Amino acid sequence: MDSFEQLSRTRLLLQTDFGIADPAIIMRALFQPCILLVADQSIISTFAGQVAVSTAAMQCVRSGHSVYIDAPDAPLIGYQPPMSGRSFHEAIDSVADQLIDGVSIKIGKPLIPADIAFVFGGSFEGRVSARRVISVGCTNWSGSICDTPKKARWTATQWPMGALVAATLVAAEAFKITGRVLLPLSDRAGEFAPSFAPLREAEFRLCREDTSLCADIGNVDIVSAGAITNAALYALLRVPGIAGSGRAFDRDVSDHSNRNRNALLLGPSVGHAKVNLFASLSRGFQIDPVQRHFEDSDLGDLADRVIVGVDDIPTRWLLASAGVGWMGVGATTHFKAMSSVHYPLSGCAACLHPYDEPLDGPIPTVAFSSFLAGLMVVAELLSDVGGSYQFASRQTFVESLYPANIHRMKVPAIFDCPAQCAASQIKMAG
Numbered sequence: 001m002d003s004f005e006q007l008s009r010t011r012l013l014l015q016t017d018f019g020i021a022d023p024a025i026i027m028r029a030l031f032q033p034c035i036l037l038v039a040d041q042s043i044i045s046t047f048a049g050q051v052a053v054s055t056a057a058m059q060c061v062r063s064g065h066s067v068y069i070d071a072p073d074a075p076l077i078g079y080q081p082p083m084s085g086r087s088f089h090e091a092i093d094s095v096a097d098q099l100i101d102g103v104s105i106k107i108g109k110p111l112i113p114a115d116i117a118f119v120f121g122g123s124f125e126g127r128v129s130a131r132r133v134i135s136v137g138c139t140n141w142s143g144s145i146c147d148t149p150k151k152a153r154w155t156a157t158q159w160p161m162g163a164l165v166a167a168t169l170v171a172a173e174a175f176k177i178t179g180r181v182l183l184p185l186s187d188r189a190g191e192f193a194p195s196f197a198p199l200r201e202a203e204f205r206l207c208r209e210d211t212s213l214c215a216d217i218g219n220v221d222i223v224s225a226g227a228i229t230n231a232a233l234y235a236l237l238r239v240p241g242i243a244g245s246g247r248a249f250d251r252d253v254s255d256h257s258n259r260n261r262n263a264l265l266l267g268p269s270v271g272h273a274k275v276n277l278f279a280s281l282s283r284g285f286q287i288d289p290v291q292r293h294f295e296d297s298d299l300g301d302l303a304d305r306v307i308v309g310v311d312d313i314p315t316r317w318l319l320a321s322a323g324v325g326w327m328g329v330g331a332t333t334h335f336k337a338m339s340s341v342h343y344p345l346s347g348c349a350a351c352l353h354p355y356d357e358p359l360d361g362p363i364p365t366v367a368f369s370s371f372l373a374g375l376m377v378v379a380e381l382l383s384d385v386g387g388s389y390q391f392a393s394r395q396t397f398v399e400s401l402y403p404a405n406i407h408r409m410k411v412p413a414i415f416d417c418p419a420q421c422a423a424s425q426i427k428m429a430g
């Protein structure tokens with residue numbers, strides 16, 4: 001098996017959106033970008049710095065780009081699966097060749113100037129050899145990028161969520177190089193050119209900066225062990241002191257075509273049950289693997305909070321019918337990331353999607369969109385356990401290539417809710 005299969009969903013996304021039939025051209029464009037990630041000792045010695053740089057590197061490789069990390073070594077801080085090792089460089093080496101065949105992460109600088117360099121923390125003193133140099137910043141709950149010489153604000157040290165956002169912005173900006181290589185070959189260039197133009201400045205905030213940094217998430221079930229919940233678990237396992245338990249439901253085994261976006265998946269886990277990967281990596285948040293679809297009989301002992309990554313609409317209806325205290329759903333469509341959050345007396349996931357949309361064939365996906373959707377769900381979960389006291393169901397849509405393009409909407413209950421949720425019954429009675 002090779003990178004052609006491993007990148008098949010990303011290739012499909014570009015084939016579909018750009019209308020380019022020749023897969024070889026798309027593969028060449030995916031392999032083209034040479035990305036340099038730069039961080040000095042003050043950044044790479046922090047947990048947030050290590051999380052931002054390593055996550056950006058892995059996401060870029062999962063889209064086929066070559067990555068160089070120019071950063072000194074430092075002891076590896078905390079638990080950062082799927083990486084392992086005593087030092088940051090060892091951890092990078094542990095995954096470098098396990099993501100996409102023939103594409104790697106190298107420690108050091110490329111021999112020729114990189115297409116784009118990202119300076120994490122913005123205070124690097126050395127010379128950065130790249131055609132474009134971008135400063136990367138993060139706070140506890142937000143990530144940002146801006147063209148140098150302007151410096152992005154970096155304040156996070158221990159909390160990983162903003163660092164994860166920053167990594168996603170980096171991966172999206174790097175991917176635009178591939179997009180700009182392909183645009184001249186596309187009949188839809190005019191439509192897509194604005195999304196693939198360089199972002200001179202961008203910030204994405206997951207939630208209010210004063211949101212509690214809460215690590216005890218209690219009982220949380222996970223339905224699907226696909227890309228969205230890979231991202232969610234990747235983020236949750238990085239929360240310092242994470243504590244909780246739950247089950248993960250999915251009957252599938254990891255496939256090579258998942259390697260473009262499943263953030264916890266490395267080559268050796270292909271062919272094994274997705275839920276077993278979750279269980280084997282879970283520490284602090286203990287996961288009991290259930291290798292089958294979620295069924296009616298599971299509703300009775302569903303956890304207080306449920307993370308849903310399943311695309312199947314009837315399964316979402318079934319889950320919605322349980323009326324749990326908190327339900328978060330993540331999804332993507334093309335370059336858009338979506339999350340929705342549902343509470344017992346407000347619009348449920350079935351109110352939001354009252355019509356079944358049967359899935360037809362492989363779904364086009366890309367690493368950073370799936371990752372952002374999972375992050376958005378986790379931020380909602382952590383806000384809820386931290387006591388955000390919000391009880392109105394809502395939905396968020398973000399263009400992952402252009403995160404200023406964000407839409408937040410309430411999810412009202414509807415009369416003919418397929419899950420006959422409590423909110424729809426109240427509405428009918430009223």
Ligand SMILES: [Zn+2]
Nearest residue numbers: 348351417421
């Ligand atoms: Zn409903």
